Amino acid sequence: MFRTRSDFEDFLGAMPQPDMRSREEAMLHQQQLTKPPGSLGRLEEIAVFLAGWQKPAIRADHIQVVLFAGNHGVTKQGVSPYPAEVTAQMVANFEHGGAAINALANAFGLQLFVHPLELERPTGDISVEDAMTEDETLAALNAGADAVDANADIVAIGEMGIGNTTIAATLCAASLGGTGLDWAGAGTGLDSAGVVHKAKVIDRALARVGSLTAFDCLQRLGGRELAAMVGAVCAARAIRIPVLLDGFVACAAMAPVFARQPAILDHCLAGHRSAERGHARLLERFDLKPLLDLEMRLGEGSGAALATAIARAAVATHTRMATFASAGVSDRDA
């Protein structure tokens, strides 16, 4: 999808937009269904949102979960309580069906695709060097773009990578302002001293670079699985597939792009609000209201996978309810 960094920049300048007429038709349809107007709350909003992207009717049958894994040189700085080997071990766990995302995908009938991205070649330690070369960044973006199934109704985006909440917090600070301490959280389970140390590592990375373009930010401070999620979100946008974002890392991957082009999130829903500290702040900056708030902080696309149930409920009520006229139900003030 992206042969050069210019292709990426060009895409952000000319993305498909939502179909406003389909949205209006969906809003009118909602008014005719056998319920007080507005009483399905955000389910109604989601139906209208989907109508802006999906043709000819909204649907949530075929939901794809794309899960990208990467390793990070910054783990050398002691930013995670888990060893970097866990990334590959968890990928094996995904492949054998033993992880949380497997259980959720199975329970909800979601198609899960796992993409480990050169786990044997961690990115550079961002506190002292750039994460990737330009070619590596393009490769990661394209791996993400290629992962999207053009037949999916909705794509849910997730990640796994020991050390990647450090990368995520760094991308947020570099793109949206603030220090390491503004964005760093406990990740998989750091104590408060660990978070302070992590924040200092982030501040070193920030000090090493100046103001960055979206592409440069992903290249110099990012990670393969984060760039891949950006690629997947862009590929979905190109073919008008709505996206369910997962938690802090998945959203943070979008921060550099959002800073350059806020409309990139117009086809995205925030699946949940993670308990990871920076996520609430980031969702506020994105002006995205999460569908769920269940104090989860696992990653793996788990929050997005769970939120597919909400999207399905929105589609089911929008498409399967009777109207006041068809059901012979009196409308208000009758």
Next chain:
Amino acid sequence: MFRTRSDFEDFLGAMPQPDMRSREEAMLHQQQLTKPPGSLGRLEEIAVFLAGWQKPAIRADHIQVVLFAGNHGVTKQGVSPYPAEVTAQMVANFEHGGAAINALANAFGLQLFVHPLELERPTGDISVEDAMTEDETLAALNAGADAVDANADIVAIGEMGIGNTTIAATLCAASLGGTGLDWAGAGTGLDSAGVVHKAKVIDRALARVGSLTAFDCLQRLGGRELAAMVGAVCAARAIRIPVLLDGFVACAAMAPVFARQPAILDHCLAGHRSAERGHARLLERFDLKPLLDLEMRLGEGSGAALATAIARAAVATHTRMATFASAGVSDRDA
């Protein structure tokens, strides 16, 4: 289940309690699953909650939605923008599969049972007379108790009844204190003048009665579908089936019982926080954290039905994930 009002009182004094040992075992099991401890947030809490009630293993395959409908004499006071005939019309809509709860039950594979309760005989207008006789109250409680399927893994509780947010607000004020205005909301769509009028109707009902026992409160100020929900919650408790409560009306039905015996809610989860004004306040009094907050305010069990997805996710992750040992994943600080 309840031949006399004493049977009801006696039940509240001697209810089954959660199995604390099963809860502890579930907590230990959660620690061994391939995820950072606590990272599934409320899914872990729900798994432990279910373990306190379900034997030998937690499960959420067979979920029953019981939906009770009733009519209310208080609609004569102009407390709803919809005519009372809509209750029967919506019951027909449920039976023909055209309502929101049908779409949700179908999408999520839930068994829906609709129980209209003497719709041709509205309860007394509570602003001037008692809602029911003692026998009518017992009949409604027993209709609810009889509706619970002993083979259900989880029972979701809902209601439909034009005028019943007035009944609900009255039960809250009578049981937990406060005035009509503290608990009244827009219901199906009153404007602010309508809410003020509704609050005055509630205050007349409150002034008519003094301090009441739980049973008397349901009899004098309640409604058939609200008493039926209480009966269903009690019957589920008797056979250790966890309950998903729906929104304001379903929760308000429990307020008189909660005021007498707060432990009645120990086997209940709050499916969602309704946009109906009194619900947030009521959930705080109950000390129940809702699973969802999607600005819904429809009733019909719709919020509880949607929350079954969260319960299923909790069961799926608890029962189907690998452990660190079985998956060969390194635990933290390894």
